[in-house]
Amino acid sequence: MVLVLILAAIPLITSSRTTLNLWTEIYILGVFAMSYDILLGYTGIVSFGHALFFGTGAYMTGIIIKNTGPTLSNLLLAVLGTLFLAVVISLIIGYLSLRVKDVYYAMITLAFAELFFISAEKWRSITNGADGFSFQVPSFLQNRVVFYYGILIFLVLVVLLLRRFIDSPVGRVLQAIRENEKRAEFLGYDVLKFKLISTVVAGVVASLAGIAWALQQRFVSTGVMAVDKTIDALLMTTIGGTGTLYGALIGSGLTTMAKNQLAGFAKFNPIFERWYIIFGLLYILIVLFFPGGIIGTWNRIWTKK
Amino acid sequence: MDIFMNLTLSGLSTGMMIFLLASGLSLIFGLMGVLNFAHGSIFMWGAYSGVWIYFRTQSFTLAILTGMMMGMALGWLAERTIIRRVYGRPIDQILITTGLMLVLNEVLKAVFGPNIIAVPIPPLLAGSWELGRIIIVKYRVFTIFVGLVVAAAVHLILTRTRVGMIVRAGVQNQEMVQVLGINIRQVFSLVFMFGAGLAALGGVMMAPAIGAINPGMGLENQMLAFIVVVIGGMGSILGSALASVLVGLAGVYTAWFLPEAALAVNVLFMTVVLLIKPSGLFGMGGEQNR
Numbered sequence: 348m349v350l351v352l353i354l355a356a357i358p359l360i361t362s363s364r365t366t367l368n369l370w371t372e373i374y375i376l377g378v379f380a381m382s383y384d385i386l387l388g389y390t391g392i393v394s395f396g397h398a399l400f401f402g403t404g405a406y407m408t409g410i411i412i413k414n415t416g417p418t419l420s421n422l423l424l425a426v427l428g429t430l431f432l433a434v435v436i437s438l439i440i441g442y443l444s445l446r447v448k449d450v451y452y453a454m455i456t457l458a459f460a461e462l463f464f465i466s467a468e469k470w471r472s473i474t475n476g477a478d479g480f481s482f483q484v485p486s487f488l489q490n491r492v493v494f495y496y497g498i499l500i501f502l503v504l505v506v507l508l509l510r511r512f513i514d515s516p517v518g519r520v521l522q523a524i525r526e527n528e529k530r531a532e533f534l535g536y537d538v539l540k541f542k543l544i545s546t547v548v549a550g551v552v553a554s555l556a557g558i559a560w561a562l563q564q565r566f567v568s569t570g571v572m573a574v575d576k577t578i579d580a581l582l583m584t585t586i587g588g589t590g591t592l593y594g595a596l597i598g599s600g601l602t603t604m605a606k607n608q609l610a611g612f613a614k615f616n617p618i619f620e621r622w623y624i625i626f627g628l629l630y631i632l633i634v635l636f637f638p639g640g641i642i643g644t645w646n647r648i649w650t651k652k
Numbered sequence: 653m654d655i656f657m658n659l660t661l662s663g664l665s666t667g668m669m670i671f672l673l674a675s676g677l678s679l680i681f682g683l684m685g686v687l688n689f690a691h692g693s694i695f696m697w698g699a700y701s702g703v704w705i706y707f708r709t710q711s712f713t714l715a716i717l718t719g720m721m722m723g724m725a726l727g728w729l730a731e732r733t734i735i736r737r738v739y740g741r742p743i744d745q746i747l748i749t750t751g752l753m754l755v756l757n758e759v760l761k762a763v764f765g766p767n768i769i770a771v772p773i774p775p776l777l778a779g780s781w782e783l784g785r786i787i788i789v790k791y792r793v794f795t796i797f798v799g800l801v802v803a804a805a806v807h808l809i810l811t812r813t814r815v816g817m818i819v820r821a822g823v824q825n826q827e828m829v830q831v832l833g834i835n836i837r838q839v840f841s842l843v844f845m846f847g848a849g850l851a852a853l854g855g856v857m858m859a860p861a862i863g864a865i866n867p868g869m870g871l872e873n874q875m876l877a878f879i880v881v882v883i884g885g886m887g888s889i890l891g892s893a894l895a896s897v898l899v900g901l902a903g904v905y906t907a908w909f910l911p912e913a914a915l916a917v918n919v920l921f922m923t924v925v926l927l928i929k930p931s932g933l934f935g936m937g938g939e940q941n942r
Binding site for chain 2: 391393443446447448449450451453454455457458459461462465574578581582585623624626627628630631634635
């Protein structure tokens with residue numbers, strides 16, 4: 348609660364557009380990462396296709412607003428359209444891919460992600476391919492400060508929603524599946540159905556993040572569907588700590604800040620251009636030695652005291 | 653007619669190079685249950701290091717050797733430091749090899765630069781023969797030849813040597829092999845190294861075939877290799893070979909008629925196989941440590 352107040356105060360402290368943009372980005376990607384955590388941290392599924400939901404949300408928003416005009420009603424249309432698509436896509440893909448083991452699931456989701464990516468690239472008439480297109484946002488969202496608060500509220504809502512989901516009976520079953528899938532099955536739970544629910548929830552939230560992203564960037568290109576985005580989510584969630592929603596937020600904060608700040612340091616030393624390497628190594632170390640990520644390790648230090 | 657010859661040759665050639673990448677993946681997956689997401693990166697490193705040496709020495713043979721050694725070195729290093737800590741934990745394996753892929757890709761970009769590098773075909777293998785209206789590209793025949801030789805060699809090693817026998821047995825039932833007193837960990841290291849070397853070889857071969865190398869080729873081809881492993885079945889060289897040819901041909905033919913659908917067709921194959929016979933057409937992997 349305190350944290351939210353602090354974050355809410357940020358626009359009052361600085362009027363720097365860059366800072367506001369940075370924080371907005373952190374929130375949006377944080378939501379994306381949290382949706383990924385539902386899959387990875389709470390259900391124990393490794394998906395490589397998450398970016399396709401994010402991208403679908405972004406493209407829907409961009410395409411609808413570009414073609415019908417930047418008004419609130421069109422935005423709502425885009426949101427509804429995205430939600431519908433997200434549910435349908437996650438059900439179809441989920442149904443096809445969840446029936447196989449983890450490893451094959453990872454491969455299939457990667458394949459689907461590639462398919463979506465290539466479709467976005469080739470369907471130039473609608474998506475303008477790899478060049479992407481920009482568009483206007485509804486006037487009430489053009490003020491950066493208003494947008495910032497809007498996204499902050501969005502973030503808080505999503506956190507509350509996901510928290511409720513995780514603590515609900517469905518969420519508990521998902522965690523049981525993560526811990527020991529066979530046992531959950533023996534206990535009589537229809538594992539496939541629950542995994543499907545998890546996929547739909549995660550997919551929908553990710554697509555909402557995609558919408559927000561499109562609104563923030565005012566530009567959509569194939570980058571939003573790229574496997575890189577999914578890997579970003581993976582990094583953020585793991586480094587911050589899987590299985591804890593806040594870990595994803597911390598991960599997002601760290602990664603996004605690093606992206607923006609370290610790129611500036613590149614002037615001093617070219618090694619900073621490849622800061623991704625450091626993140627990759629950090630990620631490997633965390634998976635090997637600190638499975639709880641930042642939050643997990645923090646918790647462990649606390650309980651030891 | 654000549655178009656079909658051309659397409660078939662091209663498809664077979666692509667298939668063979670994918671086979672080099674996929675056979676290692678298949679063995680590693682079948683024997684150790686590890687799905688190496690970094691396999692494509694090793695493939696890429698093989699290509700880049702081979703090309704680098706080729707530019708400096710103009711010797712394709714040296715390039716091939718360097719590429720293979722680079723692959724084996726990376727494979728050995730990866731196995732020793734990272735892979736062996738996550739045996740038996742499939743989720744962690746996926747996560748870790750993904751991280752490895754990330755690091756390898758980024759280091760590659762740091763060392764060699766992020767741009768596309770053009771690669772010429774070695775003069776000896778360049779050009780084509782003409783049989784009437786059919787043009788046969790020499791380099792493609794070369795790749796098919798190498799692919800067949802490797803396939804034969806691997807098959808012989810697997811069926812005629814003691815190590816090969818242990819590997820086959822390990823693919824079918826890992827625990828049993830250990831119970832019989834054989835140090836399966838050493839065999840793991842060997843297979844991983846060997847698989848990595850094969851992948852790197854595939855990379856060096858593919859570089860002149862496409863004419864250019866870029867930092868994205870790791871992931872692109874790895875995707876195809878995954879598809880091959882799923883269709884052909886893990887742990888089966890025969891399966892990998894047939895599936896590679898299938899994938900190669902399907903990709904090339906689809907690209908000719910309907911370019912956008914090339915990857916989709918292969919993904920479709922993979923989905924169908926996964927739904928009907930998840931162990932692949934020739935799969936013989938055991939189920940112990942999944």
